[in-house]
Amino acid sequence: MRLFKKVAIVGVGLIGGSIALAMKKKKLAGEIVGVSRHRNTLKLALKRGAIDRGSLNLKIIEGADLIVLCAPVGVILNQAREIAAIAPKSAIVTDVGSTKQAIVSRLDKIFPRYIGSHPLAGSQRRGILNAQSDIFKGSLCILTPSRNTHRPTQDKIKRLWLRLGARVITLPAARHDKILSFTSHLPHILAFSLISAVPEGFLKFASTGLRDTTRIAASESELWSDIFLSNRKNILRSLDILQNNLGRIKSAINKKDKRLLNRILKQAKDKRDRL
Amino acid sequence: MRLFKKVAIVGVGLIGGSIALAMKKKKLAGEIVGVSRHRNTLKLALKRGAIDRGSLNLKIIEGADLIVLCAPVGVILNQAREIAAIAPKSAIVTDVGSTKQAIVSRLDKIFPRYIGSHPLAGSQRRGILNAQSDIFKGSLCILTPSRNTHRPTQDKIKRLWLRLGARVITLPAARHDKILSFTSHLPHILAFSLISAVPEGFLKFASTGLRDTTRIAASESELWSDIFLSNRKNILRSLDILQNNLGRIKSAINKKDKRLLNRILKQAKDKRDRL
Numbered sequence: 001m002r003l004f005k006k007v008a009i010v011g012v013g014l015i016g017g018s019i020a021l022a023m024k025k026k027k028l029a030g031e032i033v034g035v036s037r038h039r040n041t042l043k044l045a046l047k048r049g050a051i052d053r054g055s056l057n058l059k060i061i062e063g064a065d066l067i068v069l070c071a072p073v074g075v076i077l078n079q080a081r082e083i084a085a086i087a088p089k090s091a092i093v094t095d096v097g098s099t100k101q102a103i104v105s106r107l108d109k110i111f112p113r114y115i116g117s118h119p120l121a122g123s124q125r126r127g128i129l130n131a132q133s134d135i136f137k138g139s140l141c142i143l144t145p146s147r148n149t150h151r152p153t154q155d156k157i158k159r160l161w162l163r164l165g166a167r168v169i170t171l172p173a174a175r176h177d178k179i180l181s182f183t184s185h186l187p188h189i190l191a192f193s194l195i196s197a198v199p200e201g202f203l204k205f206a207s208t209g210l211r212d213t214t215r216i217a218a219s220e221s222e223l224w225s226d227i228f229l230s231n232r233k234n235i236l237r238s239l240d241i242l243q244n245n246l247g248r249i250k251s252a253i254n255k256k257d258k259r260l261l262n263r264i265l266k267q268a269k270d271k272r273d274r275l
Numbered sequence: 276m277r278l279f280k281k282v283a284i285v286g287v288g289l290i291g292g293s294i295a296l297a298m299k300k301k302k303l304a305g306e307i308v309g310v311s312r313h314r315n316t317l318k319l320a321l322k323r324g325a326i327d328r329g330s331l332n333l334k335i336i337e338g339a340d341l342i343v344l345c346a347p348v349g350v351i352l353n354q355a356r357e358i359a360a361i362a363p364k365s366a367i368v369t370d371v372g373s374t375k376q377a378i379v380s381r382l383d384k385i386f387p388r389y390i391g392s393h394p395l396a397g398s399q400r401r402g403i404l405n406a407q408s409d410i411f412k413g414s415l416c417i418l419t420p421s422r423n424t425h426r427p428t429q430d431k432i433k434r435l436w437l438r439l440g441a442r443v444i445t446l447p448a449a450r451h452d453k454i455l456s457f458t459s460h461l462p463h464i465l466a467f468s469l470i471s472a473v474p475e476g477f478l479k480f481a482s483t484g485l486r487d488t489t490r491i492a493a494s495e496s497e498l499w500s501d502i503f504l505s506n507r508k509n510i511l512r513s514l515d516i517l518q519n520n521l522g523r524i525k526s527a528i529n530k531k532d533k534r535l536l537n538r539i540l541k542q543a544k545d546k547r548d549r550l
Contacts, residue, residue, distance in 0.1 A: 120482040140480070182473045183480045187488040190465050192543040193520040195550070197513065198457045203550055205415065205458045207395040210550075212487045213462040217547040221540035228528050228536060238472065239525050243518070245468040250514050253503050261503060265496035268467040272492040275470070275478055275485075 003160060004092075005030040008061035009068050010083065012036050012045040012054070015096050015119065016070030017131030020050035022164045025133045033060045044128045058086055066160075069095035069107075074226045077106055084110045094157050098223075099180065099231040100144040100173035108146050113153045116144040116173060118180075119166060126220055137165035144173040181234035186242055188224055189235070191217035278435060279367075280305040283336035284343050285358065287311050287320040287329070290371050290394065291345030292406030295325035297439045300408045308335045319403045333361055341435075344370035344382075349501045352381055359385045369432050374455065374506040375419040375448035383421050388428045391419040391448060393455075394441060401495055412440035419448040456509035461517055463499055464510070466492035 007023060009016045012034040023029045034051035035058055036042050042054030053060065058079070061067055067087055069076045076095055087093070093111040096119055097103045104116045121139040141161040145154050154170075161168045171179070195214040198206075228235055252261035282298060284291045287309040298304045309326035310333055311317050317329030328335065333354070336342055342362055344351045351370055362368070368386040371394055372378045379391045396414040416436040420429050429445075436443045446454070470489040473481075503510055527536035 120480070140482070142480075179477045179480050182477050183485050184482060186472065187469060187484045189521070189524055190469055191484075191488055191547075192540050193517055193524060194462060194465055195547045196520045196539070196543045197461065197517040198546075200546070202454045202457050203546070205395070205417075205454050206550055207415070207459060209462045209466075209491045210458050212490050213466055214547050214550065215487050216484045217543050219544065221537055221544050224540055225533055225537040228524075229531055229533060232528055232531070235528060236525065239521070239528075242468055242472040243521065245471045246464070246514070246518065246521075249464055249468060249503075250511065250518075253507055253510060253514075256504055256507070258500055258504060262496055262500040264471070265467050265499055268471045268492050269494065269496050271473075271475070271478070272466075272470045272489050275481055275489070 001027070002030060003028045003156065003163070004066040006064045007032045007066045007068065008035065008064040008087075009033070009051065009070060010035045010058070010061070010079065011069065011071035011075070012041055012051065012128055013070060014126045014128070014130050014135075015121070016068065017045055017048070017050050017128040018121070018133065018135045019068055019070070019096075019164065020045065021048065021131055021133035022136060024049060026163055028160065028163055029066070033064070035060060041128050048128065048131070050128065050131065058082055061086055063088060064091055067091050067093045069093065069097075072223050072226050073097045073099060073103060073230045076103060080107055080110050087111070092153050092156055097230075098184065098227045100142075100176045102230045104144055104146055104173040108148050113150055115149050115154050115157050117157060117161065118142045118144070118176065119161070120184075121166075126223075134165065136161070139166050141166035141168050142176055143168060143170045144176050145170055146173065177231050178234050181231055181238040185227060185231060185235050186238045188216050188219065189228070189239065190242070191215070192224075276302070277305060278303045278431065278438070279341040281339045282307045282341045282343065283310065283339040283362075284308070284326065284345060285310045285333070285336070285354070286344065286346035286350070287316050287326065287403055288345060289401045289403070289405050289410075290396070291343065292320055292323070292325050292403040293396070293408065293410045294343055294345070294371075294439065295320065296323065296406055296408035297411060299324060301438055303435065303438055304341070308339070310335060316403050323403065323406070325403065325406065333357055336361055338363060339366055342366050342368045344368065344372070347498050347501045348372045348374055348378060348505045351378060355382055355385050362386070364388075367428050367431055372505075373459065373502045375417075375451045377505045379419055379421055379448040383423050388425055390424050390429050390432050392432060392436065393417045393419070393451065394436065395459075396441075401498070409440065411436070414441050416441035416443050417451055418443060418445045419451050420445055421448065452506050453509050456506055456513040460502060460506060460510050461513045463491050463494065464503070464514065465517070466490070467499075 007029040034054040282304040309329040394416040
């Protein structure tokens with residue numbers, strides 16, 4: 001069943017492309033247009049049947065009743081004014097940014113019918129070539145309404161994510177950013193730090209442990225610089241806690257305190273077993 | 276083709292049980308006996324056909340021409356003298372401990388035909404129930420000969436691992452421990468620290484990133500306390516480097532230095548892509 005007449009996907013990468021493919025498959029849109037900074041991305045998105053038309057120019061979003069902003073956080077913030085000047089006032093607007101406070105506080109003022117989304121899907125891979133219509137199936141999507149969010153806008157975007165197969169919950173943007181600083185941003189910082197620490201010549205001795213703990217360090221660096229800086233305060237706090245934990249383990253090893261070390265590790269194991 | 280007449284596996288868990296199952300499958304031993312501290316483990320090992328006979332008492336290893344020590348590092352060190360008093364002087368002895376310097380320097384003096392092994396196989400799971408005859412297939416096994424190692428002992432143990440499907444390389448024990456402190460021990464410490472840092476209530480927001488980076492924190496805590504303490508100096512040094520890397524990323528985030536942050540992450544990503 002059609003939810004929107006004309007959908008504009010701004011940034012047709014892994015997430016934007018997957019949304020387009022899923023909406024096509026479920027016939028949720030009359031027409032889907034795509035915007036990208038790269039001509040080749042548009043070609044591939046057309047070829048994969050994700051979009052009906054594509055353009056390097058934001059003008060193509062004219063008349064859209066749904067606009068999904070899928071570019072990196074920094075790009076979304078830079079483009080917002082220009083998009084608002086082109087888009088109908090009645091258009092529902094959402095984004096898929098990985099941090100929400102900076103985006104929500106900005107877009108909330110710019111678009112009359114905006115609500116933030118964060119689909120916890122995707123991987124270290126990126127780009128339209130890795131897009132899949134089913135990546136949201138069984139995943140969690142967090143909506144971050146503000147005091148200004150219109151209820152019908154929230155309901156419609158919630159329906160969209162449900163139709164794409166996601167479970168949907170709502171959280172204030174500030175709460176979202178605090179939680180994600182622990183569950184997503186901190187693991188990424190550790191993965192980047194860990195692979196940096198391993199001497200090049202030792203890489204060939206990597207077993208599955210190192211591979212798994214550093215998988216997400218293969219993520220796009222620009223995307224993650226953006227995320228880290230846009231959630232700076234929360235991340236600095238979660239890093240403090242992590243460094244404190246590391247220090248406790250290090251101190252137990254240094255003091256050869258086996259009982260303490262074992263207690264720390266056991267608590268960690270038990271928590272991981274609950275995950 | 277039979278390589279040994281009587282094989283004694285001391286510690287019939289994930290690795291010991293898998294060696295036994297694989298040797299049975301390839302018919303590499305006339306008889307396999309198992310020693311465990313737990314009666315139930317012996318029952319299960321018998322039931323799975325991993326061993327022909329089992330005992331809580333080390334006496335059962337009498338007359339063995341191969342003894343494989345598969346208990347945790349600390350237990351191996353404690354049992355070595357007792358085992359040496361029972362085992363034939365001609366018995367080939369190896370162990371599968373995850374750190375090698377402490378074990379090799381000790382066992383080298385106790386057993387005339389000893390060489391250390393470290394099969395880089397296994398997982399966060401443990402116990403005879405998870406043992407599989409094929410876990411060494413395609414894995415890497417590191418042998419750590421010393422100046423005292425007899426060449427025929429090394430050749431025979433190398434043949435054994437090759438028959439179990441592993442690639443075999445040799446490294447001095449000190450070098451092994453240094454490398455593994457980065458490629459295995461450090462990832463484990465990070466996984467334990469990370470899961471400890473995540474507030475309990477946030478666990479339900481975990482996506483694949485957190486799951487993968489903390490998978491190995493589900494490992495047995497006693498086993499890993501042992502490993503960390505038996506490779507203490509190397510681990511403290513690798514932790515210093517890791518903490519230094521973490522500090523650099525934190526400082527770049529703190530100073531909002533996007534160029535520096537992006538350069539650090541890009542270098543890390545490129546290294547991970549080479550893994």
